[in-house]
Amino acid sequence: EPEVTQTPSHQVTQMGQEVILRCVPISNHLYFYWYRQILGQKVEFLVSFYNNEISEKSEIFDDQFSVERPDGSNFTLKIRSTKLEDSAMYFCASSDQGGDIQYFGAGTRLSVL
């Protein structure tokens, strides 16, 4: 069964460093999403991406964040200068043209020290 793949599973970084979280969506999907879950809190939407541009973003997705689809398979989330409060589980999701269902990856746990 096709699945969304995220790498790495755990990323540890120092405050102020740049990190790139990687996702390989399901191959025929057209819509891509990033969500995050701070420990003990809700899963929160960050950004959605379609046709090589951001289609919607939340207040959390400020100038420190960017997304890119550098090739036909990868979808990345970059945090330019990490802060302690960026520590969270980051989930990538994708959906097809119909869009009813978003399929999630296993997540990347980001720890900012």
Added chain:
Amino acid sequence: AQSVTQLGSHVSVSEGALVLLRCNYSSSVPPYLFWYVQYPNQGLQLLLKYTSAATLVKGINGFEAEFKKSETSFHLTKPSAHMSDAAEYFCAVRRNSGNTPLVFGKGTRLSVIA
């Protein structure tokens, strides 16, 4: 704006007992509603969805949920709990147009006691 409230951050049931996980939503437009499950060290897996067809929705692993507009609820049930049902369960809502973001509840951790 849309929101989801899951009552009970932790629910514990005996094996074979009824599972009831509560979810209430708020939405200014007709919603699509979802239940996702997360097993340890895994991603969010869709259990079931309501997208304005039948109000009683059946999902995987014997789970079902009923959309009740008058109560703004979408509670998840399973007649008989199994040890393998122990996981975190998330209720989510989104607008029923386009590929719109999901708004999640805080999740309910289900423990099943032998």
